[in-house]
Amino acid sequence: MSTSVSEVHWLTAEQQEHWRAFLVGTARLNEALGRQLERDSDLSLSEYEVLVRLSEAEGRTLRMSLLADGLAHSRSRITHTVRRLEAAGLVRREACAADGRGVNCTMTDAGYARLESAAPGHVTAVRTHLVDVLTDDQLRALGEAMSAVRDALTPA
């Protein structure tokens, strides 16, 4: 693309190259990780992420809004994901005592067991396709760069 209106700062060739590597790399990575989880554990990536967050929380319980914010997923997406997890018996929902609007999501024992059986394969895939492909410095640089991106996009 060229421009006749010259106010726009186009990307340099290298910047564009990096940006496209990012797009294609993330697409392939998500595809590979999602496929592995689905195949070996019959879980989607979002379901897995929800289970992980719950497993680390006090009492294996988290408010819906905290799940949504922590994972950067929309509230309705969390509602749908949790509904599926609940239908599978991996999670339970109950009203929040402190806040009448709130809903607490608790991981069941079955949910914990399911996560335990899924985690090794998933972590191995993350290693194979990401961690082991990069040097320690590269992974740290990647993490720091994406932290900056994340923080710059923290909802007002």
Next chain:
Amino acid sequence: MSTSVSEVHWLTAEQQEHWRAFLVGTARLNEALGRQLERDSDLSLSEYEVLVRLSEAEGRTLRMSLLADGLAHSRSRITHTVRRLEAAGLVRREACAADGRGVNCTMTDAGYARLESAAPGHVTAVRTHLVDVLTDDQLRALGEAMSAVRDALTPA
């Protein structure tokens, strides 16, 4: 997660931190870019990406399979995306002369005009949320890391 079966190489705390920054950062970034495109240009990110690749191709034409491979999208996803673009008059499909199985996808003038009007806003968003948030070194490191990930996941 802890482990009783000790064969699994779990991630260190820092590795996990980097990995989660990556997950959340990409989620927020894709969400912000997609929302901007949808709002200002009524295009999805995939539609935009297809138009960009076509705009750079010889005769503004590309085989469906090249679009799919270049963007790391599934073939059926490309079929669906191109069908929508064609319905909007931004793209035209015709049989490939050299290969009876193939389909050539050509960007129309309307498609090029649409891309021209969408590109400034999109590039500005990429700058705002990614490029301007990072130092040149960070962006290069990000690009190189994701290139390695991409190459490691090149389909056999």
Next chain:
DNA sequence: GGGGGATCGTTGAATCTGCAACGACCCGAT
């Protein structure tokens, strides 16, 4: 104590994507 704006989570419809199966076609081996 009672608005009024904001937050929380859900819902149903619309949209997007993946999956499995398919027909058409290519090409090398026979």
Next chain:
DNA sequence: ATCGGGTCGTTGCAGATTCAACGATCCCCC
């Protein structure tokens, strides 16, 4: 020639995500 495996792109459907709207609740402020 043709057979067979492989590639190409599409299709219908199921699954996942977004979107807009909603009721319920909270909390600040008058």
